[in-house]
Amino acid sequence: MxxxxxxxxxxxxxxxxxxxxxxxxxxxxxxxxxxxxxxxxxxxxxxxxxxxxxxxxxxxxxxxxxxxxxxxxxxxxxxxxxxxxxxxxxxGATTSRTSKRRREWKPPPPPDLTATFDTEPEASPLGIQRAAGYVTAKWPFLTLGDLIDFGVKPCETALWSPHRDMKGVVRGIKIRDVVSNSKYAVTGSKFTGQLYRVRTCPGAPVAIICEGESDLWCLTKWCQQSQFRTLVQPMSLPAGAGTWRTEWHGELESFKTIIVMLDGDIPGQAASKHIMQVLGEARTGSLIPPHGRLAESISEADHWLAPIIRRVLTEHVGVDHISGPGTPVV
Incomplete structure (x- = not known):
């Protein structure tokens, strides 16, 4: 029996x-x-x-x-x-009272894909030309040189984007095929270690959290070209709108204001609401890009984003005397 x-x-x-x-x-x-x-x-x-x-x-x-x-x-x-x-x-309990010893399960250690990324061959001159054309057509605000500066590697038929942890170890690799436009990840990749970023701004009082790699690249380039380059830390969710980890809260403790700027679709706005709730609405705000996605709206950011950042810096953070591209457009 x-x-x-x-x-x-x-x-x-x-x-x-x-x-x-x-x-x-x-x-x-x-x-x-x-x-x-x-x-x-x-x-x-x-x-x-x-x-x-x-x-x-x-x-x-x-x-x-x-x-x-x-x-x-x-x-x-x-x-x-x-x-x-x-x-x-x-x-979190022991179901067997008679068992004197139970095997403890531990999650596997995070992968180290640094060697995988470093040893992947770079693109030939033809591959570089193909990747440059893809970037220009896909994201007119960006160039292939921008992506290379951000750590992206152009390979023969794809762009390899490393996701590193705080020690610089590659824990995940996103691949975008420039021929088929398909996206996938290297087997074993983990993207939950930290929020994705390609530049760090020590001491910046404001953080902007966007959705996806291309949004982050566009936002980072725009910030670098503006008077906000040392005042705003661009970040993005490493695995889309469905991603939020409680361990990321520590990365955001030092920021006085956090702007959540995800896509305008239902998943993006549901994620925005959740992030604001868990981080506390006292120092967070939500913003939808005019065209629904940041990458598609960034060329007009001097008109819609700059005035908002300036107001946040002056009214909530206490930063004055901002000029240049950050000046509000009347």
């Missing part, structure tokens, strides 16, 4: 399944949040490029393999642990 779980186990199991969301499970396992379509890369087919595992509120479905399950089964599948060990991890 199969051994039945005790009533205590069933009660705890039901409590976990009703209260622990799949998004919380991903955080506990240090996995990337779902993309805009609600999917992550398969935890079963590790070599796939296009995410196929759909994350729902309290269950998951891997379309590449047909497997599905609840939160407990997800932890079992990802870590290889037993049912009880998965339940222990999700509940």
């Amino acid at each position: 199969a051994r039945r779980r005790s009533d205590f186990d069933n009660s705890l199991r039901d409590h976990v399944k009703e209260t622990v969301t799949m998004h919380r499970v991903l955080e506990m396992l240090s996995l990337e949040p779902p993309d805009r379509s609600g999917k992550i890369k398969s935890i079963i087919n590790h070599g796939e490029r296009t995410p196929s595992l759909h994350i729902y509120s309290y269950h998951w479905h891997d379309f590449s393999s047909g497997q599905r399950g609840d939160q407990i089964e997800f932890v079992q599948q990802y870590t290889g642990c037993s049912y009880r060990e998965a339940l222990d991890k999700l509940s």
Whole structure:
């Protein structure tokens, strides 16, 4: 006869399944949040490029393999642990009173992709020409030289964007194919270490959080060309609007004002609302770019963004005597 779980186990199991969301499970396992379509890369087919595992509120479905399950089964599948060990991890309790010793699961260490990035061959002259044309057509405000200055590597048919941690170690690599315009990441990449940035502004009183790499590149270039270059720290969410990690709060403690400027679509505005709530609305504000996306609105930023930053600096931060591109347009 199969051994039945005790009533205590069933009660705890039901409590976990009703209260622990799949998004919380991903955080506990240090996995990337779902993309805009609600999917992550398969935890079963590790070599796939296009995410196929759909994350729902309290269950998951891997379309590449047909497997599905609840939160407990997800932890079992990802870590290889037993049912009880998965339940222990999700509940913070010990489900087996008779077990004298239980195996502790620890998340894998963050990847070091520095060598992968450094050894990827750079583009030939033809590849450079192709990448330069792609950048000009895709983001008229930018040049390939700008991206290279920001640490992006032009390879033969793609742009490689490293995401580094505070020590400069490459933890994730985003790849944008300049021929097909497809986007994907190097296998094993993690983008949850810190907010993405390509320049640091020590002592800057204002931070602007945007959405995505291209928004960050455009904002950084605009800030560098303005009188705000030492007063505003541009940052972006490293994995889109669905990403927010509590460990990022520490990166933002020193800023007096934080402007959240995500896309104007439903996911972007939902994320903006959430970020303002967790950071505190006393020092945060939300702004939607005129054309819905920052990269598409940056060429007009002297007219719509500069006056707002100037007002924030003078009224809330106490910075005076700002001139040049930061001067309000009447």
